Amino acid sequence: MRTITIDPITRLEGHGKITIFLNDDGEVANCYFQVPELRGFEQFCVGRPVEEMPRITTRICGVCPEAHHMASVKACDAVYHVEPPPAAKKLRELLYSAFFVGDHTLHFYALGGPDFVVGPDAPPAERNILGVIRKVGLEAGAKVIELRKRAQRTVALIGGKAIHPVTALPGGMAKPLTREERDEILGHTDYFVEFAKFTLGVIENVVLKNPAYVDMILSDTFTHRTYSMGTVDANNRVNFYDGMIRVVDPDGKEFVKFHPKDYLEVLGEHVEPWSYLKFPFLKKVGWKGFVDGKDSGVYRATPLSRLNAADGMATPLAQQEYERMYSTLGGKPVHHTLATHWARVIELVYAAERAAELARDEEILSDKIRNMPTATPDEGVGCVEAPRGTLYHHYLTDERGLLRRVNLIVGTTNNHASIAMSIRKAAFGLIKRGAEITDGVLNRIEMAFRAYDPCFACATHSLPGAMPLEVEVIDSDGTRIAVRRRGC
Amino acid sequence: MEPASRSAGEGAEKRRNLLVGAGNTLCGDDGVGAIVARRIYQLLDNPEDWDLEEICSSPMEVVERMAGYRRAVVVDALVDWEAPPGTVVRATMEDVTTDSGPPSHAIGFGAALGLARAAGLPLPDSIHFYGIVVRGPLVFGAGLSEELAARVEDIARQIADEIATGPAAELS
Numbered sequence: 025m026r027t028i029t030i031d032p033i034t035r036l037e038g039h040g041k042i043t044i045f046l047n048d049d050g051e052v053a054n055c056y057f058q059v060p061e062l063r064g065f066e067q068f069c070v071g072r073p074v075e076e077m078p079r080i081t082t083r084i085c086g087v088c089p090e091a092h093h094m095a096s097v098k099a100c101d102a103v104y105h106v107e108p109p110p111a112a113k114k115l116r117e118l119l120y121s122a123f124f125v126g127d128h129t130l131h132f133y134a135l136g137g138p139d140f141v142v143g144p145d146a147p148p149a150e151r152n153i154l155g156v157i158r159k160v161g162l163e164a165g166a167k168v169i170e171l172r173k174r175a176q177r178t179v180a181l182i183g184g185k186a187i188h189p190v191t192a193l194p195g196g197m198a199k200p201l202t203r204e205e206r207d208e209i210l211g212h213t214d215y216f217v218e219f220a221k222f223t224l225g226v227i228e229n230v231v232l233k234n235p236a237y238v239d240m241i242l243s244d245t246f247t248h249r250t251y252s253m254g255t256v257d258a259n260n261r262v263n264f265y266d267g268m269i270r271v272v273d274p275d276g277k278e279f280v281k282f283h284p285k286d287y288l289e290v291l292g293e294h295v296e297p298w299s300y301l302k303f304p305f306l307k308k309v310g311w312k313g314f315v316d317g318k319d320s321g322v323y324r325a326t327p328l329s330r331l332n333a334a335d336g337m338a339t340p341l342a343q344q345e346y347e348r349m350y351s352t353l354g355g356k357p358v359h360h361t362l363a364t365h366w367a368r369v370i371e372l373v374y375a376a377e378r379a380a381e382l383a384r385d386e387e388i389l390s391d392k393i394r395n396m397p398t399a400t401p402d403e404g405v406g407c408v409e410a411p412r413g414t415l416y417h418h419y420l421t422d423e424r425g426l427l428r429r430v431n432l433i434v435g436t437t438n439n440h441a442s443i444a445m446s447i448r449k450a451a452f453g454l455i456k457r458g459a460e461i462t463d464g465v466l467n468r469i470e471m472a473f474r475a476y477d478p479c480f481a482c483a484t485h486s487l488p489g490a491m492p493l494e495v496e497v498i499d500s501d502g503t504r505i506a507v508r509r510r511g512c
Numbered sequence: 513m514e515p516a517s518r519s520a521g522e523g524a525e526k527r528r529n530l531l532v533g534a535g536n537t538l539c540g541d542d543g544v545g546a547i548v549a550r551r552i553y554q555l556l557d558n559p560e561d562w563d564l565e566e567i568c569s570s571p572m573e574v575v576e577r578m579a580g581y582r583r584a585v586v587v588d589a590l591v592d593w594e595a596p597p598g599t600v601v602r603a604t605m606e607d608v609t610t611d612s613g614p615p616s617h618a619i620g621f622g623a624a625l626g627l628a629r630a631a632g633l634p635l636p637d638s639i640h641f642y643g644i645v646v647r648g649p650l651v652f653g654a655g656l657s658e659e660l661a662a663r664v665e666d667i668a669r670q671i672a673d674e675i676a677t678g679p680a681a682e683l684s
Contacts, residue, residue: 068538068652083538083568130572134619134627153619154626162630169631172576187569 042447042469044497046505050457053500055448057473058299066430074103074401074425075194081417081432082188089188090123090179091410091435092417094265097192099417102285102404103425104194104397111390112196117265118209118382119182119189120408124264124375125216126175127411128327128368131477132223133168136365139471140231144240145464160226171219174212178379181205196394206389213383216376217341220369224345227369232352241362242353245453246472248316249274249359250442251306251323254330255409256281261338262330262374264409270333271306274318276357280308284407287416287433292321294441303441304433314445316359322445325413325438326476328367332357337370339377345370361446364475368411401425410435412477436478446472461497461506529562530581530636534588536568540653541597541646541660545588548644551668552587557676571621575628575635584636585675590643598663600670601643642671 047053065084069077078096082089094116101108108116131137134153138146142155150158157165176186182201183189191198201209231237240246256270257263270281271290282290293302294311305311305321312320323329337343349366350356358367382388401424406417413435420429436443450472454465497506533549536542546566553564563581567574578584590601605625619627628635644667646660656664 065652080538083536089569130619134572134623152623152626154623154630157627157630165627165631169576169628169633172572176576187567187573 041496042451042473044451044455044469046455046497046499048500050499052452052455055451056298057444057447066432069430070427072427074100074419074421074427077417077419077427077430078192079188079190084432088123088127088410088412088435090120090183091408091415093183093189093192094120094408095406095410095415095417097194098266098406098408099404099419100194100406102406103401103419103421104404105399106195106395106397108196109390109392109395111200111387112393113266114382114385114388115182115197115201115393116192118379118388119179119192120265121375121379121382122175122178122182122212122216124411125220125372125379126172126179128372128375129168129171129175129219129223131411132365132369132372133164135477136368136474137226139467139474140234140237140365141226144468144471145462148463148467151467160230164222164226167219167222171215174215178209178212181209193394195397198394200391200393201388203389206383209383210380213376213380217373217380220373220376221341223369223372227366231366241360241366243360243453245450246361246446246475247359248324248361248442248445248449249318250316250320251279251309252329252332252357253323253325253414253438254333255407255414256334257338259338260335262334262336262371262409263338264371264375264378266408269407269414271323272333272357274316274357274359276332279306284416285405287405287407287418291433299440301437301440303444304438305441314441314448316442316445322441323438324442325435326364326367327371327411328358328361328364329413330409331367331370337374339374339381342370342374342377345373361472361475364477368477371411412436413438436476439476439478443473443476443478446475455497466497466506528582530578530584531556531562531564532574532577532584532586533564533566534568534574534586535566537566538652538654540655541657542589543654544644544646544656544660544664545586545642547656548642548664548668548671549587551664552585552672552675555668555672570619570624572619572624572627575621575624576633578636578639579628579633581636583638585640585642585671587642587644587671589646592643592645595645597645597647597657597659598667599645600667601645603641603643605639607641 041058043056044052045054069080077100078093081092081096084092133156137156138151138153141159142151146155179189180186182191184191251271251273253269253271255263255267257267260270268281269284271279273279280290290307291304292307292311293304295302306323309319309321316322331346337346349370350358353360353363401421403420408415415435416433418431419427421427447469450469454468455461496504499505531549531553533546535545537546549564549566553559553562556562565577567577574586
């Protein structure tokens with residue numbers, strides 16, 4: 025009987041594939057991670073008016089359109105050499121914080137959480153958000169739905185639409201926030217903060233109180249000592265919307281701090297014959313292969329990396345949790361890949377607190393929300409921290425503002441090399457000679473991948489936000505001896 | 513650029529039926545669900561009883577939009593290398609499962625439906641899916657391939673007819 029997989033809006037030609045090759049002794053000889061690429065988004069944009077980009081680029085991905093909207097409009101600001109008024113910046117950041125709250129929530133409860141809350145060896149049919157709800161309590165599901173509703177409502181009030189916002193324009197915003205809208209948002213942001221506290225409780229009670237999970241987080245199998253990248257404010261605290269890009273070395277010492285417009289001076293891109301997607305690295309260190317350490321230019325740009333790259337969080341509860349995480353995990357920086365889930369929850373707390381702070385700022389009600397662009401457009405870079413890493417939009421136009429060149433580096437692309445390394449190390453650590461390769465083993469290898477919250481729809485500029493994944497094990501005769509597939 | 517959505521927004525719970533056109537209209541044939549849904553909406557005998565939503569996002573958003581409606585019809589692109597482009601595949605919510613384990617990035621439709629049920633979201637009594645087979649690789653660009661564009665009218669009439677009289681009509 026032929027099976028047709030039906031999953032609306034989840035379709036991507038080809039699969040992401042993790043292939044593990046074994047040697048004659050049944051041990052891992054090599055491991056590769058490959059993703060398909062649908063090229064052409066940048067070319068598709070050439071010739072279009074640059075001011076259309078904040079709306080076009082939201083269609084790259086159905087999961088993080090707000091990140092593309094913001095990076096794109098900031099690139100447009102730079103192209104037109106115009107600085108948005110303070111109220112416009114605050115409106116953008118409030119919208120963006122609400123988006124972050126919703127996005128990180130979905131990842132923790134639906135994508136990363138099942139491995140810890142339900143357990144890595146649970147049957148696949150139970151290892152999902154429904155399993156999480158069964159374990160944490162039915163009210164958790166209602167809270168997640170309510171949180172997402174309020175986050176989307178906040179985005180819609182500021183951005184005009186809940187999923188593909190449209191109101192950020194070169195030089196500012198298209199519409200001010202009314203007092204009635206702001207008052208409604210205050211209720212939503214207070215809920216964000218309460219929900220974030222609830223989620224801290226879940227981390228504490230379900231994950232951190234389970235010694236087996238803590239051992240897994242701290243294990244060498246899931247550890248890589250790489251450089252860490254993230255955006256910081258003037259006080260070197262984490263910021264998602266604006267700031268300088270800071271990179272710290274594996275010991276936590278500042279390696280470079282640069283303006284996003286200078287990203288090409290800092291980042292190089294390595295190409296491998298077995299992957300369509302490039303591997304960014306730090307130029308000054310150089311590409312030394314898929315290895316970690318101070319001498320390797322491999323860096324990570326993840327929630328954990330952002331916390332490593334910063335000196336702290338800009339809001340009180342997030343700062344408290346930031347300190348607790350480093351104290352629990354042995355000090356800063358932390359290189360345990362699975363700790364990224366905890367870092368993501370700390371960022372959720374920060375986004376919630378920051379949203380509440382911005383909503384209470386009276387300046388956000390100002391009707392001065394746009395400085396009209398008057399300069400001749402030329403070139404600009406816009407950058408934000410997307411939930412899964414630093415996102416760059418780089419546009420070059422002619423004097424009429426028509427695009428001549430477009431370059432995007434998305435969050436997941438930054439992490440391509442480290443994702444490949446994490447999968448490889450997990451495979452080497454978990455597959456042992458003579459031992460059965462169970463679904464639990466393959467799932468643990470996939471956990472190394474899932475911690476990054478990878479978005480290859482964005483990275484390959486392909487389709488909205490989902491990727492079928494296949495993990496296969498090939499023995500020394502070339503026979504496929506184990507395989508695991510999932511649809512999304 | 514913006515889809516021609518007609519919805520009651522926050523007042524959606526007052527309406528009875530939801531027609532979802534799923535897909536990215538900037539991704540060639542991936543947008544066939546949205547394009548066919550627009551035409552179905554024009555063909556409906558009682559468009560005043562329907563809301564049309566074009567959604568290019570994750571299944572979770574699709575499910576969240578359905579809340580409060582009595583009936584939903586989703587039209588989407590479907591990759592099936594063994595069927596000719598333009599083939600229409602039908603399914604209901606009973607066909608959706610959650611057995612694939614945690615995804616890497618976007619929650620699947622089965623899990624989204626399960627979460628919504630667990631959270632007490634008022635889901636439609638009836639959800640019908642229409643998958644229209646497309647050929648990959650999908651490419652960036654507006655408009656459908658000639659092969660598929662030629663089928664839009666037939667497919668839309670077929671689904672509109674089923675909505676009015678066929679398997680998807682039980683709640684009309």
